[in-house]
Structure formats: structure tokens, C-alpha cells
Amino acid sequence: MRRITKLRTPIHFDSWAAVGGYEExxxxxxxxxxxxxxxxxxxxxTWEIAEAEMGRVALNTALSKSGMSxxxxxxxxxxxxxxxxxxxxxxxxxxxIPFLGVYGACSTCTESLMTLCSFIxxxxxxxxxxxxxxxxxxxxxxxxxxxxxxxxxxxxxxxWTSTAAGAFILGRGEGEVQITEYMPGRIVDGSTSDGANxxxxxxxxxxxxxxxxxxxxGEEIRNFDCIVTGDLGKVGSDILRELLAKSISGAExxxxxxxxxxxxxxxxxxxxxxxxxxTSASVLACHFLPMLKEGKIRNILFMSTGALxxxxxxxxxxxxxxxxxxxxxxxxxGSE
Amino acid sequence: MRRITKLRTPIHFDSWAAVGGYEExxxxxxxxxxxxxxxxxxxxxTWEIAEAEMGRVALNTALSKSGMSxxxxxxxxxxxxxxxxxxxxxxxxxxxIPFLGVYGACSTCTESLMTLCSFIxxxxxxxxxxxxxxxxxxxxxxxxxxxxxxxxxxxxxxxWTSTAAGAFILGRGEGEVQITEYMPGRIVDGSTSDGANxxxxxxxxxxxxxxxxxxxxGEEIRNFDCIVTGDLGKVGSDILRELLAKSISGAExxxxxxxxxxxxxxxxxxxxxxxxxxTSASVLACHFLPMLKEGKIRNILFMSTGALxxxxxxxxxxxxxxxxxxxxxxxxxGSE
Numbered sequence: 247m248r249r250i251t252k253l254r255t256p257i258h259f260d261s262w263a264a265v266g267g268y269e270e271x272x273x274x275x276x277x278x279x280x281x282x283x284x285x286x287x288x289x290x291x292t293w294e295i296a297e298a299e300m301g302r303v304a305l306n307t308a309l310s311k312s313g314m315s316x317x318x319x320x321x322x323x324x325x326x327x328x329x330x331x332x333x334x335x336x337x338x339x340x341x342x343i344p345f346l347g348v349y350g351a352c353s354t355c356t357e358s359l360m361t362l363c364s365f366i367x368x369x370x371x372x373x374x375x376x377x378x379x380x381x382x383x384x385x386x387x388x389x390x391x392x393x394x395x396x397x398x399x400x401x402x403x404x405x406w407t408s409t410a411a412g413a414f415i416l417g418r419g420e421g422e423v424q425i426t427e428y429m430p431g432r433i434v435d436g437s438t439s440d441g442a443n444x445x446x447x448x449x450x451x452x453x454x455x456x457x458x459x460x461x462x463x464g465e466e467i468r469n470f471d472c473i474v475t476g477d478l479g480k481v482g483s484d485i486l487r488e489l490l491a492k493s494i495s496g497a498e499x500x501x502x503x504x505x506x507x508x509x510x511x512x513x514x515x516x517x518x519x520x521x522x523x524x525t526s527a528s529v530l531a532c533h534f535l536p537m538l539k540e541g542k543i544r545n546i547l548f549m550s551t552g553a554l555x556x557x558x559x560x561x562x563x564x565x566x567x568x569x570x571x572x573x574x575x576x577x578x579x580g581s582e
Numbered sequence: 583m584r585r586i587t588k589l590r591t592p593i594h595f596d597s598w599a600a601v602g603g604y605e606e607x608x609x610x611x612x613x614x615x616x617x618x619x620x621x622x623x624x625x626x627x628t629w630e631i632a633e634a635e636m637g638r639v640a641l642n643t644a645l646s647k648s649g650m651s652x653x654x655x656x657x658x659x660x661x662x663x664x665x666x667x668x669x670x671x672x673x674x675x676x677x678x679i680p681f682l683g684v685y686g687a688c689s690t691c692t693e694s695l696m697t698l699c700s701f702i703x704x705x706x707x708x709x710x711x712x713x714x715x716x717x718x719x720x721x722x723x724x725x726x727x728x729x730x731x732x733x734x735x736x737x738x739x740x741x742w743t744s745t746a747a748g749a750f751i752l753g754r755g756e757g758e759v760q761i762t763e764y765m766p767g768r769i770v771d772g773s774t775s776d777g778a779n780x781x782x783x784x785x786x787x788x789x790x791x792x793x794x795x796x797x798x799x800g801e802e803i804r805n806f807d808c809i810v811t812g813d814l815g816k817v818g819s820d821i822l823r824e825l826l827a828k829s830i831s832g833a834e835x836x837x838x839x840x841x842x843x844x845x846x847x848x849x850x851x852x853x854x855x856x857x858x859x860x861t862s863a864s865v866l867a868c869h870f871l872p873m874l875k876e877g878k879i880r881n882i883l884f885m886s887t888g889a890l891x892x893x894x895x896x897x898x899x900x901x902x903x904x905x906x907x908x909x910x911x912x913x914x915x916g917s918e
Contacts, residue, residue, distance in 0.1 A: 247656055249680055251705035292898050320583055321766055328892065329665045331685045332900070335890035339769035339903050344585055346693060346766055346907075347890075349667045349685040357682060361697060365766075368703035369587035389894075430657055430682055430701075433675035554671035554683075556664065558725075562628050564668070567675050571682075 250429045250462050255367040258421020258578075259414060260314075260374070263307035264532035265300050266524075267383070267409030269516070273509040278532035280307045286384060286409050294328060297382035297409075298337025301326070304413035305338065305378050312415050314374070319343045319415070321369075323362045324378040325354035327407075327523055329389060333380050343376070352448075352477050353431065353552030355379040355412060355527035356571045360428040363573075366418050373418040380411040381522030390441070390557055401442035405479045405521035408508055412527025420578060423538045427463075427574040431455050433554060436566040444553035444566060445482030445505065445518055451568030452478060452551050453489045459547065459572055460494050467496035471543035474534060475570070476526035476550035477505035479519030504529035526550040534575070544577040586765045586798050591703045594757020594914075595750060596650075596710070599643035600868035601636050602860075603719070603745030605852070609845040614868035616643045622720060622745050630664060633718035633745075634673025637662070640749035641674065641714050648751050650710070652677045655751070657705075659683075659698045660714040661690035663743075663859055665725060669716050679712070688784075688813050689767065689888030691715040691748060691863035692907045696764040699909075702754050709754040716747040717858030726777070726893055737778035741815045741857035744844055748863025756914060759874045763910040767791050769890060772902040780889035780902060781818025781841065781854055787904030788814060788887050789825040795883065795908055796830050803832035807879035810870060811906070812862035812886035813841035815855030840865035862886040870911070880913040 263280045271282035281303055283289075288299040301324065309316055322343040324334035331347050338345065346365075350357035358377040366372050384394060386407040392398045416425070434454045436447025452475050459465075478486055483503045490498040504526040505519035530548060537543045554567040599616045607618035617639055619625075624635040637660065645652055658679040660670035667683050674681065682701075686693035694713040702708050720730060722743040728734045752761070770790045772783025788811050795801070814822055819839045826834040840862045841855035866884060873879045890903040 247653065248707040249656070251708070253704075254706065294894060294898060295900075317583065320585070325685070327666075329894065330663075330687065330890070330892035332890065332892045332895045335769055335903055335905070336895055336900050339771065339890075342768055344766035345769050345905060346697065347685040349661070349683040351666065361682065361700075364697075364700045364704040365587075368589075368700040370590065371584040372587070430680035432678055433671055433681050435675065554666070554668065554675075556666035556668045558630060558665065559668045559672055562630060564631075564672050567671055569671070569681060 248462060249458055250427055252427050253363060253367060255418055256420045256424055257363050257366055257416055257418060258424045259535060260417040261308045261312035262414045262531040262535050263304050263311060264528040265304040265411040266528055269509060269514060270408060270410050272514060275508060275532055293382055293384035297333040297380050297385050300411045301333060301337045301378050301380040304411035305376060308413040308415050316341045318374050319376045320372045321365050321375040323348060323358040325349055325358055326380045327386050338378060350569060351552035351554055352521060352523040353550040353569050353571055354523040355530060356548060356550035356573055359414060360571055360573055362416055363425055363428055366416060376413060376415050378413045379523050379527035381407055381524035383407045383409045386522060400517055403443040403481050403518050405445055405505060405518045406516035407522035408520045408525045410524030410528035412531040422579060423535060424576055424578050425573050426576050429459055429572045431569040431571040433567045433569050436568045439560055439563060439565050441560050443481060444521060445479035446485055447566035448551040448553050448568035449478055449482040449485035451570040452486050452549055455549055455570040455572050456494060456497060470500060470545050470547060473497055473501045473547045475503045477521040478503045478551055479505040481518045538575060538577045541577050546575050548573050548575055584798060585794055586763055588763050589699060589703060591754055592756045593699050593702055593752055593754060593761050595759045595871060596753040597644045597648035598750045598867040598871050599640050599647060600864040601640040601747040602864055605845060605850060606744060606746050608850060611844060611868055629718055629720035633669040633716050633721050636747045637669060637673045637714050637716040640747035641712060644749040644751050652679060654710050655679045655712045656708045657701050657711040659694040661685055661694055662716045663722050674714060686905060687888035687890055688857060688859040689886040689905050689907055690859040691866060692884060692886035692909055695750060696907055696909055698752055699761055699764055702752060712749060712751050714749045715859050715863035717743055717860035719743045719745045722858060736853055739779040739817050739854050741781055741841060741854045742852035743858035744856045744861045746860030746864035748867040758915060759871060760912055760914050761909050762912050765795055765908045767905040767907040769903045769905050772904045775896055775899060775901050777896050779817060780857060781815035782821055783902035784887040784889050784904035785814055785818040785821035787906040788822050788885055791885055791906040791908050792830060792833060806836060806881050806883060809833055809837045809883045811839045813857040814839045814887055815841040817854045874911060874913045877913055882911050884909050884911055
């Protein structure tokens with residue numbers, strides 16, 4: 247079965263924005279964010295509504311950078327980690343843009359970009375769409391684990407959910423930076439039900455996608471500048487690199503993970519690294535897309551990685567399942 | 583802004599299946615379901631895992647009816663109402679099919695069919711995909727409200743979450759029954775934060791979509807046999823019909839709602855009617871698609887309706903937002 251779709255219609259990144267909170271500002275990418283609120287509150291009274299506001303700020307910032315009004319956007323694809331994805335739906339409702347909610351846990355950024363590409367390609371009249379992904383540390387902590395005030399001890403394999411958002415405006419037609427291929431991920435059993443080791447659980451899904459991609463495409467590793475995963479963190483990245491070294495030799499050397507890039511492991515107490523779907527969304531927006539635009543890198547595989555589970559499913563003894571949808575992003579200008 | 587997409591690539595319903603529980607079997611459509619488990623448990627030990635199993639049964643039944651093995655399916659688009667959509671992701675993981683999770687509350691059935699259409703159309707090699715939607719009364723009650731054992735009194739405007747699943751196999755190419763158009767919905771403020779009146783909240787979104795559809799398409803009401811909404815129930819359907827009578831005259835007479843069709847209001851204590859994303863999915867599969875195939879009806883607008891909210895968002899004073907993505911389904915054989 248073929249799984250990779252090469253986009254017939256060229257689709258480019260028109261603009262993008264990264265928004266973060268306190269820890270994101272303190273991290274090594276802090277100055278690259280378009281906007282950070284070090285109170286993490288974005289002027290709102292609850293963490294949940296703060297996350298919704300963060301998504302609005304991200305979309306408005308991307309719109310502002312593109313010089314476009316929101317009523318040009320024909321479809322908005324968005325998702326987050328809150329139950330029933332309310333940060334996206336209630337948060338972005340005021341724009342009045344036709345909306346599609348997706349849920350892929352921390353794979354949401356890639357899933358939403360891929361879905362938007364397929365709609366732009368399929369719909370003859372659609373020329374501009376937006377994708378927004380958010381996560382908020384304090385909203386996630388009390389929903390998935392315990393309220394922060396409880397002071398629960400975190401395991402060394404645990405990750406730090408980022409307070410971060412990424413917004414992307416995609417346009418039909420050629421541009422400097424384009425999405426050229428996509429490949430939906432398969433659901434892969436992470437072989438653990440340890441909710442404090444989601445990076446480890448997701449590594450197998452990332453490997454499954456890469457194996458399928460290189461087998462089907464026949465591409466060589468040297469054609470890529472990096473292979474980017476979403477939020478495997480230290481534990482998951484180590485597992486993935488070990489698997490890659492054995493079967494897709496060379497891939498392990500160009501692998502990098504957004505969960506390893508967002509924070510400073512010496513200064514910030516983030517254990518195995520960053521997680522949350524805002525991680526890959528914001529790192530794509532503030533780090534990889536600018537590098538692609540400037541031609542510092544020219545060709546990447548980008549896979550946000552999702553841990554498909556719920557607090558209830560873990561209590562009921564289910565394993566964590568991983569998923570890693572993949573897109574290929576390229577700088578389309580000839581080499582200089 | 584144009585919102586309606588006419589599918590360039592013909593996409594047909596290859597097969598479909600409806601699976602339900604005890605109340606669904608007792609209802610007026612009971613005998614049309616492919617499979618009902620009157621224990622609601624589907625051989626599982628928890629309601630949540632029962633829902634996952636119900637989705638598997640639905641997909642397997644649709645596969646069996648099409649005479650197809652699961653490894654022919656190139657993309658599976660699925661969603662449910664459980665937190666983090668785990669009924670779909672853990673439930674359908676064992677098929678090993680590339681997966682896309684969507685969240686549209688009770689609009690999931692239409693959202694997933696529309697998304698699948700766009701992927702089949704966009705991806706040159708993709709010829710067959712599946713969409714699965716589930717909801718389970720007992721899983722939903724304890725997640726959104728209180729455990730059933732608590733015996734909470736239900737308001738007259740409240741609806742009964744169906745224990746039901748719908749699975750659909752879509753194929754590229756012409757067929758007897760095709761999806762010919764789709765239109766994503768906008769998020770519309772339901773002007774209430776009453777979680778016991780979601781039908782009323784969603785009615786405005788259904789009206790918004792119909793108004794946009796008829797304005798853009800210039801279609802006449804007499805070209806349609808029915809306009810089907812997902813789960814507005816009695817309260818929401820009354821509101822919608824009143825709005826339609828004022829501005830899309832005639833539409834109110836061909837409106838029908840899956841939430842009004844699934845149960846017998848005299849025999850079954852379902853208050854304002856059925857809800858849950860399995861409602862429109864199962865009623866499409868066991869009622870409308872067979873009628874379309876047999877030529878009893880030839881042309882319908884089908885809109886699953888979703889209430890975008892979470893228990894937390896309601897407690898935090900947010901309104902309920904509605905969304906009503908729309909697809910047009912037609913019998914493609916000439917009139918006999």
C-alpha cells in the first residue's frame with residue numbers, strides 16, 4: 247500500500263507565528279518567539295481560557311505578518327490537548343472561519359497541516375487556510391495529572407508540557423517554503439502504560455513512519471538536512487536513534503527533536519524535555535521555518551509525535567499508543 | 583468567500599454498517615441495525631472499552647459487507663466523545679491502518695466523511711478509505727455528567743446519548759450513492775451555557791450552514807428529498823424549523839433530525855431525543871443510505887451537528903458553541 251502523497255498543487259507557508267509563556271521565553275529559542283507572556287495568563291482568569299487566548303494571539307500574529315485579514319482564511323484546522331479540544335473551538339470561534347477540529351495528541355501540528363493541505367488541494371476555490379495548535383502547561387497538568395499546587399513528584403522520564411502555540415497560514419501556489427509531501431501515521435502500540443514516559447512510547451511510532459517513508463520513497467538520507475520529531479524528549483530520542491542506527495543508517499545523525507530544543511536542560515527543570523502539542527508547533531514556527539526560509543536548511547522531514555491515551559485509559563490498563571504523521575518541507579529556491 | 587466544494591473526483595459509499603446497544607435495538611430503527619448488543623458491553627469490562635469494541639465491530643461489519651480485507655483501507659478517519667478520543671485511537675489501533683483523529687463533538691460523522699473525501703481527492707494513489715464514529719451512553723454519562731448510579735434527575739431539554747456506531751467505506755470512482763459536495767461548518771455561539779440543552783445551542787449552527795449553503799449554491803428546496811440534521815432533538819429541531827420558515831421557506835418541511843428518529847418517544851424515556859455522535863452516524867448507515875441506495879430518496883443534505891464545549895468550559899462560564907459541517911449525498915442512477 248502506498249502511503250506517501252506528493253502534493254499536485256503547490257502549497258506554501260505564507261506566514262507563521264510562535265507564541266509562548268514563561269519557560270519558553272527563558273529557553274534557548276526564547277528570543278525567536280513572536281510573543282511571550284511570562285505570566286502564562288494572557289490576560290485571562292483561568293489557564294484554560296489563557297490557552298484559548300494564546301491561540302488567538304498566535305493566529306492574529308500570523309495574520310498580521312502576512313498582511314491579511316482573517317476573513318481571507320477559508321478553512322481553519324486546529325487542535326489542542328484540553329478535553330473536547332475546547333481551547334481551539336471556543337478560543338477561535340470569534341473569527342467566524344469555517345472550522346475543522348482535529349485530535350492527534352501532540353501530533354496535532356503535523357496532522358492539521360496535512361489535513362489543511364488536502365483540503366486546499368481538493369477544493370478548487372480554496373486558496374488560503376490556517377492551522378493552529380496550542381498546549382498550556384498549567385491546563386494540561388491539572389487535566390492529565392494533578393493540579394500544580396498538589397506538588398506531585400515528577401519522574402525523571404516525564405516531560406514538561408509547553409505553554410506554546412504555533413499558527414500557520416498556508417496558501418495555494420508556489421512559495422519560498424512549501425509542503426511537498428505528506429504521509430499519515432499509523433497507530434503503534436508504545437508497549438507501556440506509564441504515563442510518565444510518553445516519549446518512550448511514541449518513539450516506536452516515529453520509527454514506524456520513518457521506516458515506511460524511506461522504504462516507499464527510496465530517498466537517501468543525504469537529501470535531507472534534518473529529520474525532526476515532535477516531543478520524544480531525551481528518553482524517546484535515544485530509543486528512536488538506536489532503532490534508526492540499526493535499520494535506516496545515517497538517519498540517526500540528522501535526527502533532532504523539538505522536545506530537546508525548546509528548553510535549556512541545565513537551567514530549566516524539564517526532566518526528559520518538552521512535550522505538548524504546542525512544542526512542535528512553536529519550534530516549527532520560530533526555528534525550522536525561519537531556517538528553511540533563509541536557506542540555512544533546504545529539506546526536512548517533520549513529524550509531530552502524539553501519545554494517544556487518556557487518564558481513564560491508563561487507569562483501565564490500556565497501553566499508550568503513538569502516532570507520527572509526517573510532512574516534507576522544502577525551500578524551493580535553487581541552491582545559491 | 584466560497585464555502586461549498588464540489589468534488590472533482592467521484593467518491594462513492596462502498597459499504598456501511600450501523601451498530602447499537604439496548605435502547606437502539608428497542609427503537610423504531612432497531613431492526614435496521616446490522617448488529618446490536620443489548621448488554622451495551624460488547625463483551626468488555628468497562629463502558630469505555632466497550633465503545634472501542636463497538637467501533638471495531640462496526641468497521642469489521644462494513645468491511646465484511648464490502649467483501650474487503652482491512653489492509654485495503656488506506657486511511658481511517660475516526661472520532662468519538664471520550665476525552666482524548668481514546669475509543670477511536672486505542673479501539674482501532676489493531677487494524678494498523680494510517681489514521682487521522684478528528685474532534686467535532688456530535689458533528690464527527692460528517693466531519694470525518696468530508697475529511698476522508700478531501701484526502702481521497704487530494705492523494706492520487708488513495709482509492710479506499712474508512713470513517714468510523716462512536717458514542718456510548720454510559721461512557722458519556724460518567725464523563726460529561728455523573729455516573730448513572732448517582733441517579734441525577736435529567737432536564738426535559740436533555741437528550742439521551744446513543745450507544746451507537748457508524749462505519750463507512752468510501753471508494754474513489756462512481757457508484758450508486760456518492761458524496762458530491764461538502765461544506766465545513768463555522769463555529770456559532772449557541773447563546774446558552776446550559777449543558778442540558780445542547781440541541782437548542784446547536785440549532786443556530788445548523789441554520790448558519792443551511793443559510794450559507796442555499797445562498798451560495800442557489801439551489802432550490804424542491805431539488806432535495808430531505809435536509810437531515812444530526813441530533814438537535816425536539817428542542818433544537820423546533821428552533822431550526824422556526825428559523826428556516828422565516829428565511830429559507832420550504833426547508834422546514836423537508837427537515838428531519840436523526841435525534842428524532844432513533845428512539846420511540848412514547849416507549850423510551852429519552853426526553854428531547856437522541857444525541858451523541860453515534861446518532862447521526864448510525865442513522866445515516868441504517869436508514870438514509872439504504873433509502874438512497876434503493877432510490878426511495880435521491881438527494882439529501884446531511885449535517886451532523888456538534889456542541890463544542892467541555893464540562894470544564896461550562897463550569898468556567900463559557901457558552902456552548904455549535905458547528906454543522908454539511909455534505910450532499912446523492913443517488914447517481916437516473917430516475918427510473
